[in-house]
Amino acid sequence: MGSLSFEASGAARTAVEVHIGTLVADKVASRIAAKDRTLWGPAAESEAAIRLGWVEAAEVSRPLVGQILQLRDELRADGVSRIVLAGMGGSSLAPEVIANTAGVELTVLDSTDPEQVAAALVERLDETALVVSSKSGSTVETDSQRRIFEQAFTAAGLDAASRIIVVTDPGSPMDQASREAGYRAVFNADPNVGGRYSALTAFGLVPTGLAGVDIEALLDDAEEAAEILADDAPENIGLALGAVLGGTSPLRDKVVIIDEGSGIVGFADWAEQLVAESTGKSGTGLLPVVANAGDPETSWNEPDVLLVRLCSPTAELQSVESGANQVVVSGSLGSQLLLWEYATVVAGRLLGINPFDQPDVEAAKVAARGLLEARPETQAPAFTDGAVQVIADAQLLDGAETLEEALRTLLRTLAPNGYLSVQAYLDRFGQAELAGLRPQLAKLAHRPVTFGWGPRFLHSTGQFHKGGPAVGSYLQITADSATDLQVPDRPFSLGQLITAQAAGDAQVLADHGRPVVRLHLTDRRAGTRQLGETVARLGGKG
Incomplete structure (x- = not known):
């Protein structure tokens, strides 16, 4: 085939x-190829009717190619050699795969971690253009990243508007505001495609094409497959x-x-x-x-x-x-x-489900917004072990007084058909070694373990955590940061935002009856090292 x-x-x-x-x-x-909205039952029809544009994305996206390549050439003539993408979920994951597979540089900014965003800001800013991808523009992470970069461009003496390119749905609030702001370019994507199905639309093509990917060949490949998959x-x-x-x-x-x-x-x-x-x-x-x-x-x-x-x-x-x-x-x-x-x-x-909606994603967003506005006192740790504060319900901890005991206690909550989700609200580049905990914990638990970087997983597996089978246990990892970035014209910083996002998701999970243990690293390096040593020690004890 x-x-x-x-x-x-x-x-x-x-x-x-x-x-x-x-x-x-x-x-x-x-x-599917004919965009038949009735395939998933009456309850899904209204959503399916506006979410099947992806089946013809390779064909519909063709007119974008020339526009993207022309803009790429113009940017290069202006000295722009680095593309940064501000996006979440499907708006960032597909472009990252496309660019990395082609061996092309694309800086994907899908985080509110202050250290990760700060690192992206200091690298070749004078050679940088920012692509802002959001269907509506209301995604808080993406909006915050845009505001921070716009301010940084201006502070560096650059014309910020000439360095910002927007991808959004036609007629969205972001579409109108971006045109009024005079941004370098605004690309409209097919509104009948959900974010996670948008790889072959403007959301996938604009940042990667500007970065140097052969997007026409990508569309050729997909268009050939489309004929076969419709058979x-x-x-x-x-x-x-x-x-x-x-x-x-x-x-x-x-x-x-x-x-x-x-x-x-x-x-x-x-x-x-x-x-x-x-x-x-x-x-x-x-x-x-x-x-x-x-x-x-x-x-x-x-x-x-x-x-x-x-x-x-x-x-x-x-x-x-x-x-x-x-x-x-x-x-x-x-x-x-x-x-x-x-x-x-x-x-x-x-x-027997609707594959186009995400009914439980919004719950964590609402909780995070509520915590940002109310600014309650942060939950006190049950105890501190070295550079790690352990935060969890006392009943769940069951008398644990060390990090090792807390991890053992959480693993014991796993059902025979359960899974452990590790969620690290940290810099996924600067602390990539944390992902190495995943296979070690799987060996300990003899159950599947997922590893997600927060807050980006909230736009993906976060839906499954709340809406799927109630068999998950959750290990959150958060940390203090020596760096913080105030979000321009917003009453919060990135540090406050990511803290609220982690706490909000933990709250929603707990409300669903899921066991959650949060490990807060008071020192990122020392805490990461301590956590790794503790997991290794647990593995040695069997």
């Missing part, structure tokens, strides 16, 4: 055999992958994704937000677990775990192990983006 290949075994193969005939008979593939045939890989994701019985809802030389950098991170936010609702859903080859989850045969292996499209497809519950998928970037979008909505049909 073009540049796409697929093979399944075990429960995954059975799911294909069970569902593929019905999916073909019901003409699901061609109906009502048993060989349709989009239907097969959708059947695997949403049709195992019992449902293998922990989807462990590993990259085995796919050539697509960071694809699993993009797929994670697409699948989790699309399916995690109504008490069901799929939780992607981004892992590496050899990590604990890859060798388990747990009844709720499915393994997805991403391989190179140029290599001969590896055969899956007989009896293993896994799939092997290969394909070029454009085709894979569209494949996973098709498969996700097919899985949504099988799960």
